[in-house]
Amino acid sequence: MTTLTATALPRRLIDRITRQSVQRFALRRGPIAVILILLGYLATQSPLVLSSNNLWSSLVQAAPIAVVSFGLALVVMGGGNDAVNGGIDLSLPASAALATVIIADQLTHIGTPFVLALGLAVAAALVIGGVNALLVSRIGLPPILATLGTYVSVVGISRVVSQNRRINVDDPVITWVRDADILGAPAPVVLMVVLMALVWLLGHRSALGMRIQASGGSRDAAEAAGINVRRTVAYTYVLASVIAGVAAVLLLARGSGSSPGIDEQLLVDTVLATFVGAAFSPRNVVTVPGAMLGAILVALLSNALILNRVSNSWVDGWKGVLILIVVIAAAFQTRERK
Amino acid sequence: MTVGIRGSIAARMSRSGLLDIALRGAFIIMFALLFAMFSVQSPNFLTGSNLVNILEGSAILLVVALALTVVVLSGGIDLSVGVALDFGAWFTVVAMLSWGLPWHVAVLCGLGGGALIGVLNAVLIVVLRVTPFLATLGTFFIGRSVQQIGTNGGANINYRNAPEGFQQLAGGSTFGIPNEVWIVAVLALIFYVGLTRSTLGRRIDAMGVQDSAARVAGLRTRRYRALVYIGSAVVASIAGILLLSGLRIYTPLSGFSYLLDGIAAVFIGASIHRHTRPNVVGTIIGVLFLSMLNVGLDLVGIDFNTKAALRGVVLVVALALAFTVSRYAYRRATVAAASGKEA
Numbered sequence: 001m002t003t004l005t006a007t008a009l010p011r012r013l014i015d016r017i018t019r020q021s022v023q024r025f026a027l028r029r030g031p032i033a034v035i036l037i038l039l040g041y042l043a044t045q046s047p048l049v050l051s052s053n054n055l056w057s058s059l060v061q062a063a064p065i066a067v068v069s070f071g072l073a074l075v076v077m078g079g080g081n082d083a084v085n086g087g088i089d090l091s092l093p094a095s096a097a098l099a100t101v102i103i104a105d106q107l108t109h110i111g112t113p114f115v116l117a118l119g120l121a122v123a124a125a126l127v128i129g130g131v132n133a134l135l136v137s138r139i140g141l142p143p144i145l146a147t148l149g150t151y152v153s154v155v156g157i158s159r160v161v162s163q164n165r166r167i168n169v170d171d172p173v174i175t176w177v178r179d180a181d182i183l184g185a186p187a188p189v190v191l192m193v194v195l196m197a198l199v200w201l202l203g204h205r206s207a208l209g210m211r212i213q214a215s216g217g218s219r220d221a222a223e224a225a226g227i228n229v230r231r232t233v234a235y236t237y238v239l240a241s242v243i244a245g246v247a248a249v250l251l252l253a254r255g256s257g258s259s260p261g262i263d264e265q266l267l268v269d270t271v272l273a274t275f276v277g278a279a280f281s282p283r284n285v286v287t288v289p290g291a292m293l294g295a296i297l298v299a300l301l302s303n304a305l306i307l308n309r310v311s312n313s314w315v316d317g318w319k320g321v322l323i324l325i326v327v328i329a330a331a332f333q334t335r336e337r338k
Numbered sequence: 339m340t341v342g343i344r345g346s347i348a349a350r351m352s353r354s355g356l357l358d359i360a361l362r363g364a365f366i367i368m369f370a371l372l373f374a375m376f377s378v379q380s381p382n383f384l385t386g387s388n389l390v391n392i393l394e395g396s397a398i399l400l401v402v403a404l405a406l407t408v409v410v411l412s413g414g415i416d417l418s419v420g421v422a423l424d425f426g427a428w429f430t431v432v433a434m435l436s437w438g439l440p441w442h443v444a445v446l447c448g449l450g451g452g453a454l455i456g457v458l459n460a461v462l463i464v465v466l467r468v469t470p471f472l473a474t475l476g477t478f479f480i481g482r483s484v485q486q487i488g489t490n491g492g493a494n495i496n497y498r499n500a501p502e503g504f505q506q507l508a509g510g511s512t513f514g515i516p517n518e519v520w521i522v523a524v525l526a527l528i529f530y531v532g533l534t535r536s537t538l539g540r541r542i543d544a545m546g547v548q549d550s551a552a553r554v555a556g557l558r559t560r561r562y563r564a565l566v567y568i569g570s571a572v573v574a575s576i577a578g579i580l581l582l583s584g585l586r587i588y589t590p591l592s593g594f595s596y597l598l599d600g601i602a603a604v605f606i607g608a609s610i611h612r613h614t615r616p617n618v619v620g621t622i623i624g625v626l627f628l629s630m631l632n633v634g635l636d637l638v639g640i641d642f643n644t645k646a647a648l649r650g651v652v653l654v655v656a657l658a659l660a661f662t663v664s665r666y667a668y669r670r671a672t673v674a675a676a677s678g679k680e681a
Contacts (some may be wrong), residue, residue, distance in 0.1 A: 001618075010365055135657075139661045141657060144415065148601070149598065152653065153650030156643070156645075211419075268479060317484065323413060324462070324473075324476035327469075327473065328468055331469070
């Protein structure tokens with residue numbers, strides 16, 4: 001069949017078709033290809049990159065980034081991909097940071113039991129998510145502006161709570177999350193996968209998930225179909241914030257406590273992981289499992305760069321370049337679709 | 339952005355009505371109340387030198403906010419203004435210290451440094467058609483790490499004995515008013531005239547209200563859009579140069595702190611405008627409000643960490659108020675339009 005069409009079609013057309021498919025492949029999988037090539041190169045430079053030690057530690061490092069990215073993925077899925085008026089929540093890393101500060105402060109300074117401290121942190125995250133939902137859905141602020149505002153406020157509030165100091169945590173639950181192995185895998189990795197499954201069910205397989213997808217796909221069509229888009233979008237902000245609050249446990253385990261200023265690095269990493277992750281989905285849209293794979297790739301890349309003795313500032317630079325590649329590929333794709 | 343489209347409809351429809359005036363004044367009333375509160379709380383607040391302090395404190399933020407006013411007016415956003423500011427200061431100080439250039443030329447280098455950021459944004463947005471938010475976010479990340487790499491991880495560059503002329507840019511004063519305030523006032527005047535009285539300003543406005551309509555009407559929107567992003571970066575680098583001149587020190591990544599305040603000032607300003615569009619006078623009021631808040635909170639004697647939180651919260655409240663007002667005006671306008679059709 002293929003040989004028949006190949007001989008029947010003029011050569012020029014075949015050329016064009018192959019060129020198109022190459023182009024399409026480059027656009028869809030370009031970002032991942034760039035990361036993999038870079039990783040491959042770094043692995044040849046330093047054998048440590050592919051050691052099982054490094055692979056596990058990359059997974060552990062990816063865990064908190066991935067969990068915050070699940071929340072961001074929900075918001076982007078519900079708000080659509082348009083950057084200014086579409087869904088974006090820049091305050092998620094700040095919520096996660098505030099939750100770590102609250103848990104650390106409660107555990108270390110006050111001596112609250114872990115469950116209560118976690119409850120308090122999640123409640124705080126819930127409030128932040130509620131404020132975001134109110135600002136975006138009710139008042140109609142562009143999401144980027146609203147969440148940039150809450151980001152600054154929440155960073156300020158965590159500074160008040162922590163007095164801008166590091167708080168060490170040696171609570172048994174946190175140390176267990178840090179050190180335990182479940183079925184041969186480190187606990188943070190298992191937690192990451194379990195949370196991924198839960199958020200995936202919620203965002204991709206539940207009735208609410210369908211409404212979220214529909215609202216993000218086409219606001220007008222969703223509204224015409226009788227979906228309360230405003231409420232659905234509001235839910236995504238609240239859910240995302242709560243998920244970020246839960247990620248605090250992983251952040252605390254990773255750092256054995258809370259340190260000031262983790263929110264900034266987390267912001268870069270989650271945005272990168274979420275949007276790189278889109279390249280893993282068949283339709284090249286942001287998804288929850290994609291966000292996890294994106295986070296793992298980003299962590300692998302950071303570790304590989306550091307193992308190659310690349311300085312921290314360059315690691316950030318590489319991440320910036322990657323964000324641009326992702327973004328440019330996405331822009332070309334929307335143009336192609338039009 | 340939707341604000342613009344809504345705003346212009348609102349403008350055409352609701353010309354009158356005391357309620358509308360009161361609504362638009364909501365922010366001004368909040369401004370006045372806070373001003374009164376600070377004056378009562380701290381006896382030093384209402385003194386002449388403190389008011390000059392507020393003006394001086396506003397200068398650099400105003401320059402950044404003016405750059406953002408034009409970008410938002412054109413229907414975009416620029417998250418990399420802070421990096422453009424940093425580049426302005428960085429290139430200027432390096433040109434003077436390492437290359438030994440006279441300060442006039444160094445200032446041009448600083449503007450060129452800002453222009454680099456603007457050109458990168460323009461290429462991403464106009465040529466590669468990346469959305470402004472993601473494009474400028476990418477530029478922001480890259481500009482940030484370039485600075486870290488170039489300064490060995492973010493070390494300050496001191497320049498205590500900068501040339502006298504350069505120091506006078508921000509430090510000196512003419513007729514008893516700081517030079518910095520003069521420069522920024524002239525810049526604001528240029529922006530005001532440019533946006534309200536020139537064809538260019540009208541065209542940027544039209545592009546922001548509805549891009550496709552502007553294109554159908556024959557505007558070369560791509561050219562104007564490129565101009566807007568390069569212009570905003572160059573103007574932001576002026577802020578960096580003024581900052582350097584005043585402090586005689588370049589601190590990498592110091593521009594970021596102006597970003598949110600700048601965006602907030604622009605949107606506060608838009609909420610005051612009759613057409614709820616970004617505008618120079620509104621932006622100036624927004625900037626004055628924010629620096630009053632800054633100085634006032636200091637004088638009342640709130641500790642550093644609490645102040646950071648309070649400022650953020652007041653910002654969010656101010657933005658929420660500004661948007662509620664413009665939404666309400668829009669709703670009234672559509673109601674008025676509907677009843678107008680019936681009649």
